[in-house]
Amino acid sequence: MRWARIDQNGTPSYAVIEGDTVIPVRGSPFEAWERTGTRLKLDDVKLLVPVVPPTFYAAGMNYAEHVMEVAHKLGRAPDLPPNPDIGYRTNNALIAHGENIVIPADATELVQYEAELVVVIGQKCKNLTRENALSAVLGYTIGNDVSERTWQKSDRTLWRAKNTDTFKPMGPWIETDVTLEGLATTVRLNGQTMITFDTNKMIHGVVDYLVAMTTCLTLYPGDMMWMGTEGATANMKHGDTVEIEISGIGTLRNPVIREGM
Numbered sequence: 409m410r411w412a413r414i415d416q417n418g419t420p421s422y423a424v425i426e427g428d429t430v431i432p433v434r435g436s437p438f439e440a441w442e443r444t445g446t447r448l449k450l451d452d453v454k455l456l457v458p459v460v461p462p463t464f465y466a467a468g469m470n471y472a473e474h475v476m477e478v479a480h481k482l483g484r485a486p487d488l489p490p491n492p493d494i495g496y497r498t499n500n501a502l503i504a505h506g507e508n509i510v511i512p513a514d515a516t517e518l519v520q521y522e523a524e525l526v527v528v529i530g531q532k533c534k535n536l537t538r539e540n541a542l543s544a545v546l547g548y549t550i551g552n553d554v555s556e557r558t559w560q561k562s563d564r565t566l567w568r569a570k571n572t573d574t575f576k577p578m579g580p581w582i583e584t585d586v587t588l589e590g591l592a593t594t595v596r597l598n599g600q601t602m603i604t605f606d607t608n609k610m611i612h613g614v615v616d617y618l619v620a621m622t623t624c625l626t627l628y629p630g631d632m633m634w635m636g637t638e639g640a641t642a643n644m645k646h647g648d649t650v651e652i653e654i655s656g657i658g659t660l661r662n663p664v665i666r667e668g669m
Contacts, residue, residue, distance in 0.1 A: 523552065532628050595651070
């Protein structure tokens with residue numbers, strides 16, 4: 409099933425997408441729900457971020473080539489994480505499919521995309537096991553972890569580098585019918601393919617993270633976990649369009665603008 413959040417005359421509403429048809433529902437995927445009698449065309453609907461999370465979690469370095477690429481840029485030996493590293497991001501940075509990534513006027517040219525699988529939690533859970541961890545997952549969506557690399561080096565908490573307004577595009581919807589094995593992630597910048605990688609070839613997978621996290625943290629419906637990116641990333645500039653496609657889920661597309669231009 410494909411879940412979206414849509415704008416209905418200024419009011420957010422959950423909806424089910426079937427092909428090119430959008431069916432608003434009463435309720436949400438996290439509670440009881442039922443279809444309404446309304447039928448809308450997908451092209452006529454304003455998509456919102458598919459979930460506003462109670463808590464926004466993010467994996468640390470979670471793909472081997474990306475760890476090596478970052479280590480090379482910093483001039484040090486690569487250090488693969490021995491355990492899942494769990495961080496946090498902020499909701500103010502979230503924007504929907506089609507909305508503008510806005511680069512602040514005082515940012516450097518080193519503003520880059522990061523293509524990420526996003527795990528959306530469907531139920532309250534604690535102390536998950538490897539056997540039941542995926543039962544806590546509602547579905548998956550796509551994230552672009554926009555990062556200002558100069559700020560990333562200088563800010564100890566990454567407060568600007570990762571959490572600036574508009575730096576977390578996410579969407580276009582949540583897909584519940586996903587098999588992690590076999591997924592492929594592709595990034596296109598202005599239509600040019602920049603990288604394609606095996607989405608599930610993580611250092612620590614979705615199950616690893618959910619089991620580790622819930623030893624200490626209670627997860628709640630709507631919480632989400634961004635799972636990291638692979639390989640080298642490139643700069644984005646004013647006038648660009650970045651697309652992230654994950655097979656079986658969809659394509660997240662966002663224009664890029666710079667303040668003052």
